[in-house]
Amino acid sequence: xxxxxxxxxxxxxxxxxxxxxxxxxxxxxxxxxxxxxxxxxxxxxxxxxxxxxxxxxxxxxxxxxxxxxxxxxxxxxxxxxxxxxxxxxxxxxxxxxxxxxxxxxxxxxxxxxxxxxxxxxxxxxxxxxxxxxxxxxxxxxxxxxxxxxxxxxxxxxxxxxxxxxxxxxxxxxxxxxxxxxxxx
Numbered sequence: 001x002x003x004x005x006x007x008x009x010x011x012x013x014x015x016x017x018x019x020x021x022x023x024x025x026x027x028x029x030x031x032x033x034x035x036x037x038x039x040x041x042x043x044x045x046x047x048x049x050x051x052x053x054x055x056x057x058x059x060x061x062x063x064x065x066x067x068x069x070x071x072x073x074x075x076x077x078x079x080x081x082x083x084x085x086x087x088x089x090x091x092x093x094x095x096x097x098x099x100x101x102x103x104x105x106x107x108x109x110x111x112x113x114x115x116x117x118x119x120x121x122x123x124x125x126x127x128x129x130x131x132x133x134x135x136x137x138x139x140x141x142x143x144x145x146x147x148x149x150x151x152x153x154x155x156x157x158x159x160x161x162x163x164x165x166x167x168x169x170x171x172x173x174x175x176x177x178x179x180x181x182x183x184x
Contacts, residue, residue: 027085032078042066042083045168049087049123052166062123064158065169067131067184069176076172080127083170090124096133096171099150107134107150115157116166123165127138128154131171135183155182 002110029039047064048055055061070075077093084091094114099107118124134150158169173179 005177010119014086022166028080029082029086031085032075032082035075035079038079039082042079042086045083046087047067049083049089049125050169052123062166062168065171067176067179068170068172071173071176075125080125080170080172084127086127087123087125090118090121091127092124093127093129095129096131096135099134099154100146105149107146108153111150111153112155116163118167119165126167126169128169128171130173132173132175132179134171135171135179151180151183 029042032039045063045066052062068079070076080093081091092114094110099110114126118126134154136145136147171183176184
């Protein structure tokens with residue numbers, strides 16, 4: 001029987017989220033029935049993602065983000081994927097609850113790793129589902145250090161020093177009223 005190494009590293013680190021693009025760019029607005037007004041509004045975003053150099057020429061930048069909200073099952077995730085697919089950009093997806101881990105600081109590291117990967121392959125979209133899991137209003141009695149650090153890392157990545165990173169954040173929530181004002 002072969003000896004097993006003493007210090008084996010798991011194939012996937014349970015503390016770190018997967019930061020690979022998750023879409024093959026095949027979902028587009030044509031795959032969404034209805035929502036004609038929303039799709040029309042999102043055409044501007046698609047143009048920005050397709051031609052960021054046109055924005056730069058006039059001194060503008062890709063918008064920092066979009067917040068999609070509504071009841072479960074209304075197509076928020078599908079709309080985000082369709083924006084990326086129609087624009088032909090990379091799509092990175094995470095559920096906000098995946099950021100939070102047992103150890104303080106890991107959530108912020110996960111946020112930074114996700115955005116670092118998205119910037120390296122810009123233009124791209126970072127989609128964060130259930131943003132209310134980390135984006136609740138600060139100062140509540142249930143707040144803890146890990147949530148605060150994770151939210152601060154997210155805010156920094158969305159509106160940090162490099163506002164022209166080529167990364168757009170699209171977040172989805174069912175609980176718009178309880179989000180932190182800085183996030184909205």
